[in-house]
Amino acid sequence: MKTRLLGGIVALVLAIVGTLLLVSFVQGSEARAQKDLQPVDVLVVQTQIPSGATLDTIRSSVKLTSLPTASVPNGALKSLDGVQGKVAATDLMPGEPLLGARLVDPNSLAAPGSVPVPAGMQEISVQLEAQRVVGGRIAAGDTVGIVVLFGAGSGGDAASGATSQEVFHKVLVTSVQRSQSKATNSTSNSQEQANTELPTGQLLVTFARSDVDSAKLAFAAEFGKLWLTKEPASAAESAPVVIKKTELYR
Structure with missing residues (x-):
């Protein structure tokens, strides 16, 4: 009799403890779920x-x-x-x-060998011989001056004489593409060759310009010739002058 009573009490206690543990677990799960849903x-x-x-x-x-x-x-x-x-x-x-x-x-985000285009500008490319690109020693990130030359009668104007003018100053070069050079033994040799060897082929130079300047560059490249100067930010800028043969010999 006592054994049965004792067994019943133990079973009751275990049931109560189990219930409490279950309730605690459920409440904890709900709390965690509420936290995740916050x-x-x-x-x-x-x-x-x-x-x-x-x-x-x-x-x-x-x-x-x-x-x-x-x-x-x-x-x-x-x-x-x-x-x-x-x-x-x-x-x-x-x-x-x-x-x-x-x-x-x-x-x-800039492609290798190029620099980002400033906001509001667009890119335009021209193909030039090395002597027109400071011997090919122009790289992405440089700023250049752009000299435009027109021969006598160019652009369909038979009455016009030959002229030249540096039209744009400190133009950002965004990329320079050149002919594949021969492999060299070291980086230092490659740099030395880039500065001393005669470049082969033509270079494709890309500029960042406004829409209006891009149209001017396209016109000049199509009907005239372009020469680039390496023009850092510290370079002085003179007043615009249209050069003719008479001004050249003054």
């Missing part, structure tokens, strides 16, 4: 953002949105503070949180 405000892409988009474009294409904590990836941005000057590293699609890792320095 909303957090992050920037979410609303319209597609192309690779290379500036911060102004990104700002107009994202919206601060509340999402469950569990669905927010690490590195999601809550604001655009501290990312001035950065651009989109890749295409960003609507619905995805904006990650800090997706915003990079513009220089990191």
Whole structure:
């Protein structure tokens, strides 16, 4: 009798303890679930953002949105503070949180051997012989002066004489493409050859210019000739002068 009573008491105690443990576990699970569901405000892409988009474009294409904590990836941005000057590293699609890792320095997006195009400008290329490109010693990132020469009667104007003028100053070179050079034994030898050996073939030089200047360059390259000067930011600029044969001998 006593044994049965004792067994019943033990069973009751175990049942109570089990119930309490189960209730505690359920309550803990609910608490964890509630924590994961707690909303957090992050920037979410609303319209597609192309690779290379500036911060102004990104700002107009994202919206601060509340999402469950569990669905927010690490590195999601809550604001655009501290990312001035950065651009989109890749295409960003609507619905995805904006990650800090997706915003990079513009220089990191430039193709090898080139520099980024300043905002508001476009690129235009011309093909020139080495002697017209400072012996081929022009590289991406340099700034150059562009001298335009027209022969007598060029452009269909039979009455016009030969003229020359440095039309543009401190033009940014975004890339220079040249003929494949022979392999060298070392980097130092390659650099030495680039500065002392006669370049072969023509060079394709690309500039960053406005739309109007691009049209002027295209016209000059089509109907005249171009020569480049290596013109750093410290180079002096004289007043524009149209050079004719009479001015040359003065």
